[in-house]
Amino acid sequence: MKKLTALLMAAVMVFALCACSDSAAVESTETAEATTGAAETLNIKVGFICLHDENSTYDLNFINGAKEACEKLGITPIIKTNIPEGQECYDAACELADQGCEFIFADSFGHEDYMIEAAKEFPNIQFAHATGTKAHTENLANFHNAFASIYEGRYLAGIVAGMKLNEMIENGTITADQAKMGYVGAYTYAEVVSGYTSFYLGAKSVCPSVTMDVTFTGSWYDETAERESANKLISGGCVLISQHADSMGAPTACEAAGVPDVSYNGSTAAACPNTFLVSSRINWAPYFEYAIKATANKEAFATDYVGTIATDSVVLTDLGSAVANGTKEAIDDAKAKLQAGSLHVFDTATFTVGGETLTSYMADVDTDAEFTPDHEVITNGYFNESGDGFRSAPYFDIQIDGINLLDVNFG
């Protein structure tokens, strides 16, 4: 039992340590507060509700955006993490309201209904929600949806991919017919369909012979499934891979197989230096800044906000070392055209559906249980994705020619 005495001694020593370090802790928090001075200072409290915490790339992207915007405005956000898509979201929103927050934001699709409940209860507080679909039909003055035209970012990323394919064709690595890309998607709904179609159209704009295989994992984050899907696509003859799912599964599979990869939500250059081409992501900071400012000034702001390349809401990472020559010029050129409005991602002249050019399409813009098509979205020769007067969340769900779905089972 000498051990016990030894243990007791050890415990006493740790206590002594604890007593010493108390004062240090207090000091460090004080200095942290002192450094948060900023150019602009608004007198407003804001709250953010996240499905997971900073360990998820999806939530990290929101948390970073929130911190960036708040630092610029000289305020400290209250960020609640790991809030499930249930009553906890409503509770969290109400608690933030109780604490005096005037602008409250939630980041996950399943949070929407609970935010609407809270919005009804606190009519003087602004509630905003990313990726949601109901704000434009809910008729609540204090409930807002926000998204970004990430399809423009994916289109540009597609150009990078197309340029790479052209390089491979020129080098004789593949023939023009073998220019087949692979895409690892999460689910089969509009957000993903809109994403892979715009990526494909971007590639096709520079490499006309390109085709694409798409497979779905049925999960937003499943590293094993994403890696296996990428391997499946590669062994099926795909020479370039992209993804719309949140793990490192596909990029690492590509690095192992030496296949060029376009990733999502942030650069994977550090882990995949040889195969990383480019990545696109939504930058939420401009929206947060806009919405918080409007709330502080008691001004109305957009019910459905769509951030664009022009608002800096859609951004590309730095290009990887594996990209083809002339890529930078090609995307700068396309970016300028997109901003000027002379180029449309879903221009009906650039794709066919069942061999026909699309002249009319009724999309399910207004949310209802049966997904009834309700709005004509082909205007001026292009599919008006996330257009003015419609909702911000994507509704492009058409299967176009040249894209081959390997499986469609993940509703």
Place this chain on the structure above:
Amino acid sequence: MKKKKHEKLFHMVKRDDISTSVRVAIKLGAIVIALVLCAVITTVATGYNPVEVFFSFIDGAFGSSRKIWITMQDTAILLLISIALTPAFRMRFWNIGGEGQILMGGLGAAFVMMNFGESLPSGVVMLLMIVSSIFLGALWGFIPAICKAKWNTNETLSTLMLNYIATQLVAFFIVYKVPSGSAVIGIINQKTRAGWMPELFGSKYMLTILIAVILTISLYFYVNNSKQGYELRVVGESEKTAQYVGIKVGWVIVRTMIISGALCGLVGLLLVGSKDHTITTTITRGLGFTAIMVSWMAKFNPFIMIPASLLIVFMNKGANNMASAVGLNESFGEILLGIILFFIIGSEFFVNYKIAIKKDRKKNNSEKSENKGLTDVSKNKYEKY
């Protein structure tokens, strides 16, 4: 010679009986030591002032009247699941299928809400919800019970596997209802509120709390003071004894599990009809497993489960609040909860045993042998848990 020299300074002596005050003192002592250790770890690992962290815990659980209500509601739900599992545990039937039984109850309620919510009068809808969720929960308890009673299957495995089946059934239901969406049902009948359980005394949290209070008291008397409760306790102690005194063991197993499953189904009803108003595969939040720990920690006493549930809910809420207030990750709160539970459960050792110092050894030994004949065997058996 050597043996004598190495004779241990301390040794363990089994306690034969222990007064309530000593027992409470041991438990409180364990919690105090655990809290001190938590404080030490907080400071060493993070550099934060442990007092600050502790106050952010309290603020998270009790910081406003809304937070108090939510804490009470969550405690009520955890308590309800714990007492639902208890009759089975007292029977030594290891029902770890609480998750599945709750999910099935929730599925029943959601099915009725979505299919009949708008077409039938609300009273009928609620009645149908109650019946279907209790029935499905009971069914999920009945299946492993009948297998155990008829073929002596291992209930730990069967209840666990039925959890997965329930999860998949819910997943199937969601995909069936939302075929081309994002696999999120969202709030059911948000506009009409059809099938939403009533608010009592103007509080949406009250119904769950009230049901928890009523059922906790009822279950205490059911297990301890009723004939059926006696039967299940005898079956738990010795099936052979039960058979000998004419108890139909198979029937007691089935009956008890139907009750256990039905109560879990009721929790599913409360989650879907009163709390979340939706159905997801994760709607139980793992509470079906947490409740097993609560039930054991409280030694299957429904009244002790009240503070046990409250402690766990308090720590969860506190950890969540700490994550946003102090800027520590929520996982840190879970580490602290782990430490506290370790000490509480570990203190059981000191309730059952005492440490004797060498010179007292002889005296203790003689005391022990004297008392041995007097102990009530059945009582002792439960004391172990």
